[in-house]
Amino acid sequence: MVETRATVLENVRIAENIYALTFATEQPVPIRPGQFCMLGVAGFPLRRPIAVCKAEGERVTVCYRVNGRGTETLARGYRRGHTLPVLLPLGNGFYVRGEERRIAVVGGGVGVFPLISVIRAYAGEKEIYAYMGFRNRAAVCMQYELQRSKELVIATDDGSFGTRGTAVQALMEDFGRVKPDVILSCGPLPMLRALKNAVGGKVPAYVSLEERMGCGVGACLVCVCTLTNGAHARVCKDGPVFDLMEVDLDG
Amino acid sequence: MADLRVDLCGVTLKNPVIPASGTFGFGREFHELYDISVLGGVATKGLTLEPRAGNPTPRIAERRGVILNAVGLQNPGVRHFIEEDLAWLREKTKVIANVAGKEIGEYGQICALLDGKVDFIELNISCPNVKCGGMAFGIRPENVEQVTRTAKAALKTTPLIVKLSPNVESIAENARAAERGGADAVSLVNTFTGMAIDIERRRPILANNTGGVSGAGIKPIAVRMVYEASHAVKIPVIGMGGIACAEDAVEFMMAGACAVEVGTQNFTDALACPKIIAGLEAWCDAHGVGRVRDLIGAVRMNG
Numbered sequence: 001m002v003e004t005r006a007t008v009l010e011n012v013r014i015a016e017n018i019y020a021l022t023f024a025t026e027q028p029v030p031i032r033p034g035q036f037c038m039l040g041v042a043g044f045p046l047r048r049p050i051a052v053c054k055a056e057g058e059r060v061t062v063c064y065r066v067n068g069r070g071t072e073t074l075a076r077g078y079r080r081g082h083t084l085p086v087l088l089p090l091g092n093g094f095y096v097r098g099e100e101r102r103i104a105v106v107g108g109g110v111g112v113f114p115l116i117s118v119i120r121a122y123a124g125e126k127e128i129y130a131y132m133g134f135r136n137r138a139a140v141c142m143q144y145e146l147q148r149s150k151e152l153v154i155a156t157d158d159g160s161f162g163t164r165g166t167a168v169q170a171l172m173e174d175f176g177r178v179k180p181d182v183i184l185s186c187g188p189l190p191m192l193r194a195l196k197n198a199v200g201g202k203v204p205a206y207v208s209l210e211e212r213m214g215c216g217v218g219a220c221l222v223c224v225c226t227l228t229n230g231a232h233a234r235v236c237k238d239g240p241v242f243d244l245m246e247v248d249l250d251g
Numbered sequence: 252m253a254d255l256r257v258d259l260c261g262v263t264l265k266n267p268v269i270p271a272s273g274t275f276g277f278g279r280e281f282h283e284l285y286d287i288s289v290l291g292g293v294a295t296k297g298l299t300l301e302p303r304a305g306n307p308t309p310r311i312a313e314r315r316g317v318i319l320n321a322v323g324l325q326n327p328g329v330r331h332f333i334e335e336d337l338a339w340l341r342e343k344t345k346v347i348a349n350v351a352g353k354e355i356g357e358y359g360q361i362c363a364l365l366d367g368k369v370d371f372i373e374l375n376i377s378c379p380n381v382k383c384g385g386m387a388f389g390i391r392p393e394n395v396e397q398v399t400r401t402a403k404a405a406l407k408t409t410p411l412i413v414k415l416s417p418n419v420e421s422i423a424e425n426a427r428a429a430e431r432g433g434a435d436a437v438s439l440v441n442t443f444t445g446m447a448i449d450i451e452r453r454r455p456i457l458a459n460n461t462g463g464v465s466g467a468g469i470k471p472i473a474v475r476m477v478y479e480a481s482h483a484v485k486i487p488v489i490g491m492g493g494i495a496c497a498e499d500a501v502e503f504m505m506a507g508a509c510a511v512e513v514g515t516q517n518f519t520d521a522l523a524c525p526k527i528i529a530g531l532e533a534w535c536d537a538h539g540v541g542r543v544r545d546l547i548g549a550v551r552m553n554g
Contacts, residue, residue: 001283003522045466045519046313070313087284087521212309214320214518217284219276221296221325222311232304232325237280 001217002029006039006060006086011078014063015134015141018110019075020053022061029088031055033096033117034184034208034241037062037088038216042077044070047087049213049236051114051186054145060088063113063142090216091240094118094184094206101127104180105149106167106195108133108187114208116145118184123148129178133167133191136160151178168194175199182206185244193249205244211235253535254542255528257291257509259487260410260435262370264291264345264510267543268500268528271491271514272297272349272373272414273322277336281521282343289525292345294512295332297375298365299350300357302328312447312456316468318515319445321459324351329361337368347412351375355388355401362405372409374402374434377416377441389416389441392428399432410435412489415480417469418444422476423483430484438489438512439480440473466515467493474506481507481548495519497530504546 006023014020021039031052038047039062048070054061066075078084094114096103103126105115112132119128130149134140137160146152153170154162163170168191171183175198185195186208199205214222218237225235226248233239233247255266270281272294278287287293305325312319326332329350340346348369352358362372376389376398388398399413413429415422417440426437442463447456455461473492481488490508494500495516503511516523535543 003284003520040519044313045316045318045515046311047518085520212311214311214318215274215280215521216518217280217521219280219296220274220320220518221276221305221322222308222320224305224308224310224325 001087001090002027003085003087004029005083008078008080008082008084009059010080011075013075016138017066018063018139018141019066020061020063021074021078022059023084023086025058025060025086025088028057029055029060031060031089032093033121034094034114035089035091036114036240037086037090038213039074040085041070041074042084043073046070046214047216048074049090049216051117051208052089053113053116053142054120055117063110065110087216091236092238094208094241096122096126096182100181102129102178102180103127104129104131104171104178104183106131106171106183106185106187108167108191109135111185111187111191111208112142112146114186115184116142119145119148129174129180131155131167131171131174133157133170133187134161166191166194168198172198189249192244196244196249200244206241207244207247208240209235209242209247210240253532253540255532257544259489259510260371262345262410266291266528266531267504267510268524268531269294269347269489269510269512270517270524271512272375273320274514274517277332278340278343279336281517284521285525288343289528290344291510292347292370293340293343294347294373295340295349296326297324297349297351298326298329298332298361299324300329300352300361302326302331307458309456309458312462314447317464317466318518319447319457319462319464320442321457321462323459329364333364333368341369345370347371347373349373349375349414355398358398359401359405362402362411365409366406367408369409371412372402372406373412373414373438374399375414377414377418389425390419392424395425395428396432399429399434403433412436412438414441415439416441417472417476423479426480426483426488430486434486436487436489437480437484438491440469440476440492443469443472465493467495469493470499474502477503477508478506478550494527495523497527497534500527500531501534501546504543505548505550507548509544509547
């Protein structure tokens with residue numbers, strides 16, 4: 001974990017309301033799939049927690065949805081050569097033990113982007129089956145990265161691209177044939193709940209959660225989630241990745 | 252090289268910069284980023300007699316220049332802190348144990364458990380986010396005096412700091428009430444009670460509806476209150492409220508603070524405290540101030 005000055009290399013719109021920011025850190029930072037960073041936007045007291053999509057040495061790409069004044073400023077105010085403070089890498093990331101052969105990645109909306117870091121890390125040695133849900137054709141992006149998977153199904157809510165329906169529905173259509181050893185997922189809560197209903201307990205599954213954060217390092221206890229045993233866990237430090245069966249998604 | 256040491260109730264702090272309660276846990280997480288032994292002290296997360304789960308989420312919101320929080324005193328309980336974290340933290344720096352009770356007697360019990368084990372106790376009688384305990388004792392001067400007296404009676408050796416709420420009629424009156432109750436110091440300000448509404452959903456952002464406002468936007472009000480409190484009492488005053496840089500810390504010290512706490516800025520910049528310490532030394536050197544303690548109360552009022 002380091003606090004560093006990031007220099008913007010590129011900050012471009014890649015889909016409706018979605019931007020990809022690539023920056024260079026002052027020194028190479030090892031980042032595991034599913035970890036995130038806290039980006040400082042000038043004039044805003046809170047940092048923006050954003051999952052890392054791609055990381056190579058000191059070159060890091062994060063993708064974000066413009067969802068308020070902070071991300072709007074990030075999208076409009078930062079161009080090549082500008083700098084911003086960043087704290088990274090944060091959180092536990094997706095943990096793959098090694099003996100799994102078939103990994104299913106299930107993403108929805110901006111939840112697709114941390115899973116790209118999984119695909120990039122394991123596409124060479126594992127069979128990756130990707131099920132990615134987007135609202136519609138205009139939201140589909142990063143296909144080049146997603147296509148590193150052994151198989152890729154893109155689903156849209158309105159059927160304007162790929163299959164009609166959700167990423168979880170697409171996963172379940174293939175479930176019997178693909179027989180994944182592990183499922184890694186990130187997306188909106190309703191999608192994660194659908195995943196739990198569909199595969200919970202049948203196969204090991206890990207989900208990455210989102211929550212409003214304060215410090216990003218586990219000190220302030222702002223971003224807690226509830227575990228099925230009733231305890232609180234810190235999304236930023238104990239997560240963001242949790243065992244699907246150990247996290248309460250209804251709280 | 253300016254002398255950054257300050258005296259607080261007979262205890263020497265290596266510098267006047269202390270991360271504020273609730274923004275820094277017990278120091279372990281930030282220690283992964285920098286050596287926290289550079290700090291003047293650490294004000295711990297608010298401790299209660301029994302573990303507390305805290306409020307539902309969202310617990311944080313942001314507005315121009317400020318944030319709102321409603322964590323609700325989630326903590327593992329004072330005994331867990333004593334067993335698991337205290338020895339580690341005390342090896343690094345001075346420990347200011349922030350404590351909260353849900354009734355007056357509980358403040359006494361927690362203080363008794365910590366007496367002699369920590370460098371200071373900071374009595375949280377001003378947490379705006381807990382219905383039972385906290386600010387209930389922090390509003391009326393007679394309650395401030397009573398809870399201070401109860402806590403003080405349970406302490407044989409450890410100095411008692413009373414953390415004052417700004418959501419009161421007169422900060423000077425409440426500072427005097429704490430002094431009458433036996434406080435060895437007061438710290439202020441805690442957060443201002445506020446609300447932020449998501450206008451699309453027509454609901455408050457915080458699950459708790461209201462929360463404590465902190466950050467740069469509250470600083471001028473906090474500076475005024477520190478000035479008023481420091482002129483109302485003889486005991487030392489610890490200042491806080493929107494400190495983001497060394498110059499802000501200097502401003503609070505000139506207003507009368509003998510040490511400062513830094514809260515929200517730890518979120519904006521995880522290295523805020525060490526930067527403020529380095530900046531304080533640089534500021535003093537650049538201004539010919541040999542001892543940072545010479546800044547305490549150095550403001551000269553107009554006319």
